[in-house]
Amino acid sequence: MRRCTSADAPYDEEDVPRVAERLDVSGRVLVQAPDGLKGIAREVADVLEGRGCEVVLDAGRVFGACDVTLGLVEGVDCLVHIGHYPIPSVERRLRELGVRTFFLPTRGRKGVEEWMVEEAAEVLRSLGVDRVDLCATGQHVHELGRVAEVLEREGIRARVGRGDSERVPVPGLVLGCNFSCLGGRPVVIVCSGRFHPLGARLRTGRPVVQIDPVRGVVDPESLEEEVRRVLAVRLSKVREFDPGEGVEVVGSTCLGQRREDVLEALGGPRWEVRYLSEDVLRAVRCEQCVYCGCPRVPVDESARFRRWVVLNPAEAALALGGGGEYRLDEIPTDPSVLRALRGLRDGRGGSAADGVPGAGPGPAAR
Ligand code: SF4
Numbered sequence: 358m359r360r361c362t363s364a365d366a367p368y369d370e371e372d373v374p375r376v377a378e379r380l381d382v383s384g385r386v387l388v389q390a391p392d393g394l395k396g397i398a399r400e401v402a403d404v405l406e407g408r409g410c411e412v413v414l415d416a417g418r419v420f421g422a423c424d425v426t427l428g429l430v431e432g433v434d435c436l437v438h439i440g441h442y443p444i445p446s447v448e449r450r451l452r453e454l455g456v457r458t459f460f461l462p463t464r465g466r467k468g469v470e471e472w473m474v475e476e477a478a479e480v481l482r483s484l485g486v487d488r489v490d491l492c493a494t495g496q497h498v499h500e501l502g503r504v505a506e507v508l509e510r511e512g513i514r515a516r517v518g519r520g521d522s523e524r525v526p527v528p529g530l531v532l533g534c535n536f537s538c539l540g541g542r543p544v545v546i547v548c549s550g551r552f553h554p555l556g557a558r559l560r561t562g563r564p565v566v567q568i569d570p571v572r573g574v575v576d577p578e579s580l581e582e583e584v585r586r587v588l589a590v591r592l593s594k595v596r597e598f599d600p601g602e603g604v605e606v607v608g609s610t611c612l613g614q615r616r617e618d619v620l621e622a623l624g625g626p627r628w629e630v631r632y633l634s635e636d637v638l639r640a641v642r643c644e645q646c647v648y649c650g651c652p653r654v655p656v657d658e659s660a661r662f663r664r665w666v667v668l669n670p671a672e673a674a675l676a677l678g679g680g681g682e683y684r685l686d687e688i689p690t691d692p693s694v695l696r697a698l699r700g701l702r703d704g705r706g707g708s709a710a711d712g713v714p715g716a717g718p719g720p721a722a723r
Contacts, residue, residue, distance in 0.1 A: 367462040367499055373439055374400040380459050382410055384434030389415040394440045422447055423613025426631055430456050442495045446523045447613040465496035467570040469547055474504050476574045477545055477566050478511035484564055490539045491515040492531045493547035501529045533653045534688045536560040558584050559685040588683060590659050597666050598645060598676040600701055605643035609650025619649045619670045622695045624702035638665050647673045652686035670694050677701055
């Protein structure tokens with residue numbers, strides 16, 4: 358019987374049920390997986406059931422290792438979470454609650470090929486870049502050593518940062534809410550989709566070259582266009598925000614999205630949900646809210662919330678005049694954001710327009 362360790366992870370998806378056969382689990386077990394891996398979760402449930410466990414499957418969306426609530430783990434002896442590396446602070450909290458946890462991160466179905474790295478190096482050279490911060494999502498972080506070697510051979514020095522140990526368990530790993538492994542150089546990111554490259558660009562303000570193992574090297578200019586579009590939408594919401602018109606605070610019940618410092622800074626009553634949806638906003642009858650759960654929800658799901666002003670804490674801080682330029686909201690929360698939010702609690706907030714850089718969309722920098 359053994360625990361999952363970063364030494365033997367990530368796993369191929371189809372190997373996960375076999376790994377589950379060897380886990381030291383017993384009693385009532387909660388099994389979680391993102392939507393794309395729910396079938397694997399079901400197979401794992403059968404394996405654990407066969408070993409005498411009582412299995413409960415989480416039907417929720419499960420966007421990350423952050424996504425476990427107190428309600429879900431009540432009366433549970435073990436948690437088996439498939440698809441993501443653990444968030445250390447969440448894992449510790451679960452241990453304190455007496456829940457044995459097993460995070461089984463999975464690797465991408467397709468890996469990085471050498472020609473992709475060579476092409477990325479060519480793009481970097483064309484940008485005049487010879488030093489980068491190298492990072493990846495959990496599905497590809499195990500490939501960073503190999504990618505760094507090829508980059509070095511191509512004359513690009515790659516640094517893989519350690520990141521915040523409370524949130525990031527392995528070097529070079531980025532979460533949508535935490536890019537602490539990046540150190541201010543231009544970025545090479547290995548991942549699929551646009552969620553993480555967008556976050557890296559908003560966090561650093563530096564060029565971001567994406568190696569997507571499915572699509573190959575993505576043109577950095579296409580990301581710039583996306584950044585301009587996203588910033589235009591977000592800054593218009595920040596301008597619309599009016600602290601004098603009634604603002605609801607909405608927190609998250611997910612252990613890895615709970616932001617007690619933000620809630621304390623904002624003060625007053627708050628609503629709590631696992632997922633923010635249009636139905637929730639209709640139910641609480643608010644026109645404006647500061648959402649203190651996953652900081653990417655207001656940004657990346659803004660189309661769903663078009664008729665409301667939904668800001669994350671850093672955006673609310675910007676609206677109150679305490680944030681300078683637009684910044685990516687991250688967990689843990691930047692102290693300057695907390696200071697600005699206390700202004701809202703104490704009724705010292707300025708008008709929304711005070712804090713918005715007049716020129717509109719521009720490069721984001723921290
Ligand atoms: S808080 Fe949001 S961005 Fe961070 S790990 Fe959870 S789902 Fe991902």
